[in-house]
Amino acid sequence: MTAVVLASGSPSRRKILAGSGITAHVLVPEVDEAAVAAAHPRASVVELAALLAEAKGRAVIDRILGGADEIPGADDTAVLFASDSILELTGRPVGKPHTAEATRRVWEEMGGRSAALHTGHYVARLDRTGTGGRWELAAAVSEPATAVIHTARPTPEELDAYIATTEPFEVAGALTIDGYGGAFVTGIEGDHHTVIGLSLPVLRRLVTDLGVFWPSLWDIRR
Template sequence: MPSTPVSLLLASASPARRTTLIAAGVTPHVRVSTVDEDATVASAEAVNGPLEAPDVALLLARAKAEDVVSTIEAEEADAADQGLPDDLLVLGCDSVLELDGEVHGKPADAAEAVERWQRMRGRSGVLHTGHWLVDLRHPDDGGTGGMVGGTASTTVHFAQLDDDEITAYVATGEPLHVAGAFTIDGLGGPFVAAIEGDPSTVVGVSLPLLRELVRGLGVAWHDLRTA
């Protein structure tokens, strides 16, 4: 295990993922990917056929990580000043909700969010979060050049909401910006009756899984901590 700190770059605009990492002592750099999620899934399914929900989450996590890595490498080739350290691990994440065998990401609009909640209320779904980690450290600093990935899955039990509650929640705008149209760490918290599994998976980054992936690249979790 390395004895020097290692930096994490989060390839995601999600404030919930960043906040979760910071609460665990890891303050990440952030670069947002430009991946077209629908096109990425459609392209993969054209080759491989329909994908299972955990595979969709992992596919998109990998695409986001590799997109950001490509941007960083292009900047290095152009000698651009990116303001990033040399000891980076790049993390891509993506979450989808599996309900009735269907895969759901963010709702397209308020009407879809309302319809989604009318289906979810009083029932259970599985939130899958894919993770893809790329080691960009120099070999002299312990870099492996490796990539590791995995998907964490947590069962979510939704409360029995009435139509007025659904309409009021969707009107806040929060469900439009999150996978599955709900949160457990925000305004949607009162509408989640229970979960079975890792809570941080539902927020969008599984801390236990991330620790294992980091270890797979020869890095101890405490070497990522900035606090």
């Protein structure tokens, strides 16, 4: 097996990996997303998603290489996955709304329309060195993925009920497809996993580019 680190606290991302046979060690990054965006004022929405994914991956890698965090197990190779998702609506980014009021504003504009959901992917390979078994960064690659989401327009009562669940507060674009919000999504163009937060085909391609056999990530002990 190859050890897998998920640089994200997202239950949905962890569930995607688990469903594909991958048990990931979760390390949550601490990144000031607003500061990253401010540092790249001319970045497109898809570029910003990629920049945030890389920032989150690098934050966790720095902790691992500095000894603040450890990757459990005896594997000599590990891959790290980091990602960030942003909805693009009428050409502008829509992140996590955090509040009921912001969620309502997003859905009042988005309902009955189509929007692009961009997910940036950052994948790094780490190898143990011979001296002291410390980890070193061997290589890293990145790739964004985009899916187009077609939504229904919730009735005012349905929107009130959806907001009351608080589910959309901490997800990109106030939108889920694997929860209460799935009933308001009428179609998806592209990999549906991109909307949830990780595109498995993209991850497999990037892992392979790093010289790692994708099935080596599967937890065959399950």
